[in-house]
Amino acid sequence: xxxxxxxxxxxxxxxxxxxxxxxxxxxxxxxxxxxxxxxxxxxxxxxxxxxxxxxxxxxxxxxxxxxxxxxxxxxxxxxxxxxxxxxxxxxxxxxxxxxxxxxxxxxxxxxxxxxxxxxxxxxxxxxxxxxxxxxxxxxxxxxxxxxxxxxxxxxxxxxxxxxxxxxxxxxxxxxxxxxxxxxxxxxxxxxxxxxxxxxxxxxxxxxxxx
Amino acid sequence: xxxxxxxxxxxxxxxxxxxxxxxxxxxxxxxxxxxxxxxxxxxxxxxxxxxxxxxxxxxxxxxxxxxxxxxxxxxxxxxxxxxxxxxxxxxxxxxxxxxxxxxxxxxxxxxxxxxxxxxxxxxxxxxxxxxxxxxxxxxxxxxxxxxxxxxxxxxxxxxxxxxxxxxxxxxxxxxxxxxxxxxxxxxxxxxxxxxxxxxxxxxxxxxxxx
Numbered sequence: 001x002x003x004x005x006x007x008x009x010x011x012x013x014x015x016x017x018x019x020x021x022x023x024x025x026x027x028x029x030x031x032x033x034x035x036x037x038x039x040x041x042x043x044x045x046x047x048x049x050x051x052x053x054x055x056x057x058x059x060x061x062x063x064x065x066x067x068x069x070x071x072x073x074x075x076x077x078x079x080x081x082x083x084x085x086x087x088x089x090x091x092x093x094x095x096x097x098x099x100x101x102x103x104x105x106x107x108x109x110x111x112x113x114x115x116x117x118x119x120x121x122x123x124x125x126x127x128x129x130x131x132x133x134x135x136x137x138x139x140x141x142x143x144x145x146x147x148x149x150x151x152x153x154x155x156x157x158x159x160x161x162x163x164x165x166x167x168x169x170x171x172x173x174x175x176x177x178x179x180x181x182x183x184x185x186x187x188x189x190x191x192x193x194x195x196x197x198x199x200x201x202x203x204x205x206x207x208x209x210x
Numbered sequence: 211x212x213x214x215x216x217x218x219x220x221x222x223x224x225x226x227x228x229x230x231x232x233x234x235x236x237x238x239x240x241x242x243x244x245x246x247x248x249x250x251x252x253x254x255x256x257x258x259x260x261x262x263x264x265x266x267x268x269x270x271x272x273x274x275x276x277x278x279x280x281x282x283x284x285x286x287x288x289x290x291x292x293x294x295x296x297x298x299x300x301x302x303x304x305x306x307x308x309x310x311x312x313x314x315x316x317x318x319x320x321x322x323x324x325x326x327x328x329x330x331x332x333x334x335x336x337x338x339x340x341x342x343x344x345x346x347x348x349x350x351x352x353x354x355x356x357x358x359x360x361x362x363x364x365x366x367x368x369x370x371x372x373x374x375x376x377x378x379x380x381x382x383x384x385x386x387x388x389x390x391x392x393x394x395x396x397x398x399x400x401x402x403x404x405x406x407x408x409x410x411x412x413x414x415x416x417x418x419x420x
Binding site for chain 1: 392
């Protein structure tokens with residue numbers, strides 16, 4: 001039980017350090033030291049640094065998935081409002097770390113995809129899971145008449161996931177939320193907004209998209 | 211002269227190694243060894259590893275900028291065809307490295323933005339320069355009537371740059387060009403395609419976007 005608690009603590013601190021500085025720059029000793037765990041005991045908990053990194057990804061993915069489901073499947077909100085909340089949550093996260101961290105999965109995907117097949121496959125799996133949640137939300141938006149009937153939910157979910165990752169990268173390099181706000185604006189006003197316009201137009205006066 | 215040639219060689223090899231494995235994982239000795247330059251002579255050419263990294267960014271940015279201008283300002287092609295060529299060139303690059311490298315500037319932005327203000331500022335400057343080229347191309351597309359008259363070229367240029375970076379990240383994690391193809395499809399069919407439709411519609415029968 002104590003072993004499990006220590007392992008969890010190492011994973012939690014590892015996630016913080018890796019999000020801040022990347023996987024390669026995060027030393028095992030720095031993690032142990034910040035956790036107050038004796039040097040040399042790392043291999044009692046993990047078979048290798050890669051094993052540790054994969055455990056960090058698993059723990060993060062599990063926590064974040066629960067959060068994503070709570071936002072994107074919130075039963076009391078219409079689908080597009082949930083999507084708005086997803087972007088809002090991302091902007092709040094980015095602001096709260098002063099544009100320093102971004103997305104742990106995106107950062108690791110950038111850093112490790114070509115260096116470790118185990119990491120690449122696991123990170124891809126996490127991204128695909130997130131895409132599934134976006135697909136469900138977009139399909140519900142379609143069913144509710146919030147977006148065009150012919151909307152390709154799979155393709156748009158992939159587009160949103162990738163675009164949002166890129167917007168976070170630009171937010172980090174420009175130290176501003178502007179790229180994330182611009183992404184959301186283009187998505188809602190130019191893409192989703194225009195997709196739904198034909199039906200509004202058919203019903204009568206077409207409201208201007210702001 | 212010989213000093214300059216050696217320095218250029220170190221920069222070129224540094225760019226390759228950093229694109230493959232990131233900045234932190236690239237050791238100075240590995241660069242010197244691959245370049246056939248004696249160990250210990252690094253500080254004859256660069257004052258620090260950061261100084262070396264910034265020189266790699268400068269050299270890459272200069273080369274890539276010339277390439278970008280040649281594509282996005284090609285005088286013999288209409289603006290949107292040039293934009294298509296820009297995406298095509300990116301897909302060819304990604305395919306030729308088996309989805310391993312992606313964009314050196316994007317990779318470094320992800321890895322270093324929060325760790326070094328010198329890197330962050332320089333990378334942001336490079337991204338902004340690329341955005342300028344995209345703005346010019348989109349403004350020319352607007353002037354040529356290829357996109358809607360009210361197209362916000364600045365905002366869309368930022369959206370394209372960020373989205374394309376995210377699409378490359380997903381291409382790396384999923385080891386496939388599909389995310390880059392999907393980005394291009396959504397951009398041209400859903401976003402730019404729809405933007406130009408109102409004018410076509412006003413002129414008569416509205417062609418279906420494929």
